[in-house]
Amino acid sequence: MKRLETDILVIGGGATGTGIAWDAALRGFRVVLVEKRDLTHGTTGRYHGLLHSGGRYVVKDPQSAVECIQENRTLRKTHAHCIEDTSGFFVVTPADEGEYPDKFVAACQQTGVPCEEISVDAARKREPLMNPRASRVFQVPDGSADSFQATHSTAQAAQQAGARILTYHEVLQLLVETNRVVGARVRDVMHDEDVEIRAAMTLNASGAWAGLIAQTAGLRVDVIPGKGVMLAMNHRLINTVLNRCKMPDDGDIIVPIHTVAVIGTTDERVPHPENLSIEPWEVELLLNEGDKLIPGISRARVVRAWAGVRPLYQEHFTGASRDATRGLTLLDHQARDGMSGLLTIIGGKWTTFRLMAEITLNKVCEQLGTRKPCITATTPVPGAEHGHYWLGHRLAEVEENHLQSELVCECELVTRAMLENAARNNPTFTLDDLRRDLRLGMGPCQGGFCTYRAAGIVHELTVNSQQLTVNSEQANVWNVANLQSPSRNQSPNSNLQPPTSNPNLLLRDFLQERWKGLTPILWGRQLKQERLDELIYLALMNADHLPDENLSSPMSDFYTQTGAAEVKHD
Numbered sequence: 001m002k003r004l005e006t007d008i009l010v011i012g013g014g015a016t017g018t019g020i021a022w023d024a025a026l027r028g029f030r031v032v033l034v035e036k037r038d039l040t041h042g043t044t045g046r047y048h049g050l051l052h053s054g055g056r057y058v059v060k061d062p063q064s065a066v067e068c069i070q071e072n073r074t075l076r077k078t079h080a081h082c083i084e085d086t087s088g089f090f091v092v093t094p095a096d097e098g099e100y101p102d103k104f105v106a107a108c109q110q111t112g113v114p115c116e117e118i119s120v121d122a123a124r125k126r127e128p129l130m131n132p133r134a135s136r137v138f139q140v141p142d143g144s145a146d147s148f149q150a151t152h153s154t155a156q157a158a159q160q161a162g163a164r165i166l167t168y169h170e171v172l173q174l175l176v177e178t179n180r181v182v183g184a185r186v187r188d189v190m191h192d193e194d195v196e197i198r199a200a201m202t203l204n205a206s207g208a209w210a211g212l213i214a215q216t217a218g219l220r221v222d223v224i225p226g227k228g229v230m231l232a233m234n235h236r237l238i239n240t241v242l243n244r245c246k247m248p249d250d251g252d253i254i255v256p257i258h259t260v261a262v263i264g265t266t267d268e269r270v271p272h273p274e275n276l277s278i279e280p281w282e283v284e285l286l287l288n289e290g291d292k293l294i295p296g297i298s299r300a301r302v303v304r305a306w307a308g309v310r311p312l313y314q315e316h317f318t319g320a321s322r323d324a325t326r327g328l329t330l331l332d333h334q335a336r337d338g339m340s341g342l343l344t345i346i347g348g349k350w351t352t353f354r355l356m357a358e359i360t361l362n363k364v365c366e367q368l369g370t371r372k373p374c375i376t377a378t379t380p381v382p383g384a385e386h387g388h389y390w391l392g393h394r395l396a397e398v399e400e401n402h403l404q405s406e407l408v409c410e411c412e413l414v415t416r417a418m419l420e421n422a423a424r425n426n427p428t429f430t431l432d433d434l435r436r437d438l439r440l441g442m443g444p445c446q447g448g449f450c451t452y453r454a455a456g457i458v459h460e461l462t463v464n465s466q467q468l469t470v471n472s473e474q475a476n477v478w479n480v481a482n483l484q485s486p487s488r489n490q491s492p493n494s495n496l497q498p499p500t501s502n503p504n505l506l507l508r509d510f511l512q513e514r515w516k517g518l519t520p521i522l523w524g525r526q527l528k529q530e531r532l533d534e535l536i537y538l539a540l541m542n543a544d545h546l547p548d549e550n551l552s553s554p555m556s557d558f559y560t561q562t563g564a565a566e567v568k569h570d
């Protein structure tokens, strides 16, 4: 068995885990991070996309609101290129009148969340589709954030500071020796090999899976997995985040994200963080609630539904997940359970991931008896120098540089060079990995057109280099600062490794995964779009009969599990 030794082992490649790896490496620790699939595969890649101002929590969860506004200001500097500065409105619709708006204003003042009341006319000038019957509008510094880009940038910053990031490495078992966790046994999923990683401290940042990890050391951590469903609409119907001005509830925010607008979200306590189904009532509820902010949105085309699961934690909590705190919790297993060498960090928000890492590393230093200050709040990650992104930056770059003929994905303006560089630079085992890197297949056709081109390019890369496998460690000379920019990706870096896997398998798995998010929303014009995609898939490409029946990857099981229920809609 392969063996590694390190100061700190981080479990989980979401926002929190990569934030911890970054902080730990900057403090001078030797760090290894393991993630069972790709970075952001968990909740971080399935969230709503809001850089919270804290406005949503000022009344219900003021501590969370304070953490959010503090981190909102910090991330705008350290992760500027991962944020769009949309700002946000809290809108009093006819359904929201009552005492809440005044309470909201007072709570914003108490928690330090900047809030300014603007006239409904001024708000409607910026957002013409907003409900004309709104009576009051408050403006707050909400933003829209790209968690794929942010997590990759954080991981790259961690690597530059010396951390090792091992994707597709799954923790099977924490290693315990006389009441101390001394590391973990990990499976290298792609190479079917076990690795023993020994560490002075093991940090459990596995989000909604944290209870399952703790269990392998005989510890009980009762995570409250709260499933939330979101719907992406065909167009970016708004440019400002729209929130209902009321106690947080289902379907009360619409966030503009790149080319689409996303309605969210629901909150249902679920028994397990995997295999989340999307129920018909959830889709209907989101559309009905969305109508209150943007009348008529329920008749617009929905291009995708997906679900994520909140890693909520509140000791001895038995209520509904909607009522559990959004605050962060650090579990010191030494003090709590008499088990040293292990900390679990849980709860919080994407917006507060850096703070969660700072708190965790402060405790690590205390337990290891060392003093190393945190510098992440003042250290920009690679790419932050480009400033905030804006809708249209890709289009402007494609037009200025005449890259139209290079386009692989027209919806999201992904060029061939972007795809080749991403495939070679990052550990790439599936087309879904490239989707997260580049937004490939995330637009209105949901991969109906670009997937075949992408699979062809990956095939070329593989054949030309005669290289069929890539080690996630070798490929991790990542360069993500420019990953999403057409003009900064004009010459593929041919010295790096190509992606792995059989292209037919990549194609099948990717379309299977896209299909999961389409089944809950098949009606009206989306059904027509899907029929077109199906004809291309079955009749034109004959992709159902590719010579891949005997092929499978460690990902195939995951992709073929049904992730969504059928939904009927009039």
Ligand SMILES: Cc1cc2nc3c(=O)[nH]c(=O)nc-3n(C[C@H](O)[C@H](O)[C@H](O)COP(=O)(O)OP(=O)(O)OC[C@H]3O[C@@H](n4cnc5c(N)ncnc54)[C@H](O)[C@@H]3O)c2cc1C
Pocket (backbone or CB within 6 Å): 011, 012, 013, 014, 015, 016, 017, 034, 035, 036, 037, 038, 039, 040, 041, 042, 043, 044, 045, 046, 047, 048, 049, 050, 051, 052, 169, 170, 171, 172, 205, 206, 207, 208, 209, 213, 226, 227, 228, 229, 264, 265, 307, 308, 309, 310, 311, 347, 348, 349, 350, 351, 352
């Ligand atoms: C529906 C919804 C909407 C949300 N909207 C927002 C929002 O708009 N703004 C905001 O700030 N926050 C939002 N959040 C909260 C935010 O998404 C989460 O708090 C945050 O992403 C959690 O990050 P994490 O790194 O802790 O967990 P995750 O991103 O889930 O990372 C944990 C990782 O651990 C990995 N893992 C699990 N088991 C193992 C194992 N055995 N071995 C190795 N790796 C393992 C998983 O694959 C996963 O990648 C939302 C959450 C949900 C569910």
